[in-house]
Amino acid sequence: MKHKIYIVIPVHNRKEYTKNCLLSLRAQTYKEFKTIIVDDGSTDGTAEMLEQEFPEVHVIKGDGNLWWTAATNLGVKYAIENNAEYILTLNNDTIATEKFLEKMIFWAMQTPNALFGAFAIDVETKKPIYGGERINWKLANSKFLLDILPKEQWHGLHEVTHFPGRGLFIPSDVFKKIGFFDEKHFPHYAADYDFTHRAIRAGFKVYCNYDSKLYIYPDVSGDAENRKKKNIKNYYNHLFGIKGGGNIFRFTKYAVKNCPQKYFLQFLIIGCIRRIIGYIIKRT
Numbered sequence: 001m002k003h004k005i006y007i008v009i010p011v012h013n014r015k016e017y018t019k020n021c022l023l024s025l026r027a028q029t030y031k032e033f034k035t036i037i038v039d040d041g042s043t044d045g046t047a048e049m050l051e052q053e054f055p056e057v058h059v060i061k062g063d064g065n066l067w068w069t070a071a072t073n074l075g076v077k078y079a080i081e082n083n084a085e086y087i088l089t090l091n092n093d094t095i096a097t098e099k100f101l102e103k104m105i106f107w108a109m110q111t112p113n114a115l116f117g118a119f120a121i122d123v124e125t126k127k128p129i130y131g132g133e134r135i136n137w138k139l140a141n142s143k144f145l146l147d148i149l150p151k152e153q154w155h156g157l158h159e160v161t162h163f164p165g166r167g168l169f170i171p172s173d174v175f176k177k178i179g180f181f182d183e184k185h186f187p188h189y190a191a192d193y194d195f196t197h198r199a200i201r202a203g204f205k206v207y208c209n210y211d212s213k214l215y216i217y218p219d220v221s222g223d224a225e226n227r228k229k230k231n232i233k234n235y236y237n238h239l240f241g242i243k244g245g246g247n248i249f250r251f252t253k254y255a256v257k258n259c260p261q262k263y264f265l266q267f268l269i270i271g272c273i274r275r276i277i278g279y280i281i282k283r284t
Helices: 015-026 046-053 067-081 102-112 172-178 191-201 220-226 232-240 248-258 259-283
Strands: 005-011 033-040 059-062 086-089 095-097 114-122 129-130 134-137 142-143 156-161 166-172 205-216
Touching: 005 015, 005 067, 015 033, 015 046, 015 095, 015 134, 033 046, 033 067, 033 166, 046 059, 046 142, 059 067, 067 142, 067 172, 067 191, 086 102, 102 166, 166 172, 166 191, 172 191, 172 220, 191 205, 191 248, 232 259, 248 259
Parallel strands: 005 033, 005 086, 033 059, 114 205
Antiparallel strands: 086 166, 095 205, 114 129, 114 166, 134 142, 156 205
16 A cells, blocks of 8 residues: 655755765655655755755755754645655654665554654664653653663564654644644754654654664764864853753743643753753763
8 A cells, every 4th residue: 555655854954964865765665755855045065966866856945044843844834735644754864774664654554643753773883872762750851762671672663752853754644633843942953852742642652663773873963063072152052052952941941831730840950950061071
């Protein structure tokens, strides 16, 4: 059975990452999908590369001010307008294994009305680095499944409390029920976590699909750049910048929207302290 899948990839420069990502999609065993690139004002030749080397990709152009969330929403809206059954949000600094989509579809057929995140592997070391997590609101921390699951269980589905958007397989009905990613409060980071929390509250399940493997570059995110050279400017960006992993204002909005009220104060206080001191003591 064919399923109408749209893959939405927001990009801003980094054309070599985009090229490698698209080549990995071309190599998929499951072929019934369309790819949407939301090119948010790239200036490095991305547009020309897409036109010349990937004519099958539909390109939506932005002006450079969309960031991840608004760019992704543009692609999602296009997909829904074209009757997508499933939408995969994907970052351009990822490489999908050949059976990535095949395994997503397999589990989507077994477990309807659920969202599935990808099992992440470091592209350099080839070691698994992310298999989902379960948040503890009371303690303001998460248990990472790779730390608690024995290796013989690293397959199939494992339920989680939230998931990042790099390789998130979403039935279009989820968007129709809860709306799009929250670009007002979370223009670049945390919109994916917020979205999956909202999906769970609306009755959908969220899983990490350990059979759908995705290679990632863990050291190329905006916050990773802030941590490479620690100084006052980067510390400020970490706590207040749009790409800052410890952005205090964004974390507060995330807590307000998603944390159970009875744990809110302690979650907020502990979380803020960790973000303030984490930059200083965490090794890069």
